[in-house]
Amino acid sequence: MHSVPVLLDRMAKGETRALDLTTACLDRIQDPEGQGATVFTMIDPDRSIAQAEQADAARAAGEATTPLSGVPVSVKALFDLQGHVTHAGSRVLADAPPAAADAEVVRRLRQAGAVIMGHTNMTEFAYSGLGLNPHYGTPANPADPTRIPGGSSSGAAVSVAEGMCAVGLGTDTGGSCRIPAAFCGLTGYKPTARRIPMDGTYPLSESFDSIGGIGQTVGCCEALDQVISAEQVSPAAPPDLSDLHVAVLDNYVLDDLSPLVAATFEAEVAALAKAGLRISRVTLPFLDNLPELNARGGIIAAEALAQHRELLASSGAGYDPRVSIRIRKGETQQPGEYQALLKARADMIAQADALTADYDALIMPTVAMEAPRFAEMAEDAAYGSANLLALRNTTVANLLDRCAISLPMRSTGLPAGLMLMCETMDDHRMFAMARSFETLLRR
Numbered sequence: 001m002h003s004v005p006v007l008l009d010r011m012a013k014g015e016t017r018a019l020d021l022t023t024a025c026l027d028r029i030q031d032p033e034g035q036g037a038t039v040f041t042m043i044d045p046d047r048s049i050a051q052a053e054q055a056d057a058a059r060a061a062g063e064a065t066t067p068l069s070g071v072p073v074s075v076k077a078l079f080d081l082q083g084h085v086t087h088a089g090s091r092v093l094a095d096a097p098p099a100a101a102d103a104e105v106v107r108r109l110r111q112a113g114a115v116i117m118g119h120t121n122m123t124e125f126a127y128s129g130l131g132l133n134p135h136y137g138t139p140a141n142p143a144d145p146t147r148i149p150g151g152s153s154s155g156a157a158v159s160v161a162e163g164m165c166a167v168g169l170g171t172d173t174g175g176s177c178r179i180p181a182a183f184c185g186l187t188g189y190k191p192t193a194r195r196i197p198m199d200g201t202y203p204l205s206e207s208f209d210s211i212g213g214i215g216q217t218v219g220c221c222e223a224l225d226q227v228i229s230a231e232q233v234s235p236a237a238p239p240d241l242s243d244l245h246v247a248v249l250d251n252y253v254l255d256d257l258s259p260l261v262a263a264t265f266e267a268e269v270a271a272l273a274k275a276g277l278r279i280s281r282v283t284l285p286f287l288d289n290l291p292e293l294n295a296r297g298g299i300i301a302a303e304a305l306a307q308h309r310e311l312l313a314s315s316g317a318g319y320d321p322r323v324s325i326r327i328r329k330g331e332t333q334q335p336g337e338y339q340a341l342l343k344a345r346a347d348m349i350a351q352a353d354a355l356t357a358d359y360d361a362l363i364m365p366t367v368a369m370e371a372p373r374f375a376e377m378a379e380d381a382a383y384g385s386a387n388l389l390a391l392r393n394t395t396v397a398n399l400l401d402r403c404a405i406s407l408p409m410r411s412t413g414l415p416a417g418l419m420l421m422c423e424t425m426d427d428h429r430m431f432a433m434a435r436s437f438e439t440l441l442r443r
Helices: 004-012 018-030 045-060 104-111 154-161 178-184 218-228 259-274 285-293 298-318 321-332 337-355 380-399 427-441
Strands: 040-043 072-076 115-120 167-171 187-190 211-215 245-249 278-282 361-365 403-408 417-422
Touching: 004 018, 004 045, 004 218, 018 040, 018 045, 018 072, 018 115, 040 154, 045 115, 072 104, 072 154, 104 115, 104 167, 104 218, 115 154, 154 167, 154 178, 154 211, 167 218, 178 187, 178 211, 178 380, 178 403, 178 417, 187 218, 187 380, 187 427, 211 218, 218 403, 218 427, 259 278, 259 361, 259 427, 285 337, 298 321, 298 337, 321 380, 337 380, 361 380, 380 403, 380 417, 403 427, 417 427
Parallel strands: 072 115, 072 167, 245 278, 245 361
Antiparallel strands: 040 115, 167 211, 187 211, 187 403, 361 417, 403 417
């Protein structure tokens, strides 16, 4: 499927209709030979078609076009969709009452004319970067069906990659939009968290949760962001690479890279420098202390436990054990540890702000490895190690309360991503810079 800006242009010119796009998406979702039944946990074809017809009628009548009029959008299964159960990837919520109203971001999408295609699959309660789900199945990676898609927004990524929608709405607590984007050869971003309201969204960690998206291009993500943030501003012109000064983060995030990711990242950094980008290197020493700080699950486990304590007590046997064990890590924390972790985070944010003030952005590999094979995830120990490594780089942006975007690199093998991380509340500039990077990375 074309990018969101191209689709909007084609619909404006009468070259295609919203109904055509929606019908094509539904055909792919419902194809018995495809994996739509695993990518989506719920679709509502009649309502999707009605939304598309409404968008086409508005265009035909010459009414003012809304920002995403007729664009098919998938929605991660932790966002409320009126009349449907928000199960958040878990069977223990399967019998919960249907949502009485849409999540605020979904309401904004509908108001902007988007066609909601349904709920997409995800890691249970969004608590893993790998995307596996024993309850609803796991979508295969479109680049190699023997490999995992990444998570937790697994269905969001695969729905875009396989043309079941134009852009996927997801959440990102430690990389849940950027990891599957990197593994599937797509673009995925997290905003500065405070910009986008979480109302009607099943939470994992109030300190780290953010709402982002996955698309084919930067323009797809930017179009989504403008709607869900309610910040309708004209996109800034992409700057010349020669006018930018970025830094490669050279500790922590470059450890234990796979040969493919290391070689691809090195080649892209060299290409960016050759194109005129000024590149320095910077060290954030405190990052090397994160494994010790997070040994008992860190802030996320503490906040997840507070959210799940009662549900674990009543329905813990129904959880994916690989998820519940991570939530229960919060039970091992000492009195006062959570408050100490919050203070440590604030100190790290202040240190990072001082150390990176001279740079327009930091760059690093999005994920240290390519997507693992399903077979490699059979043992819990291997799963745990892969999950920690998958989340390691992306979580830095959530920890520092920054915005970040993953762009596909020109890999000679499996997909891999380059992450651009910018200052807090510098989201619009991040998208502009990302478009400059994208122009080079797509050559």
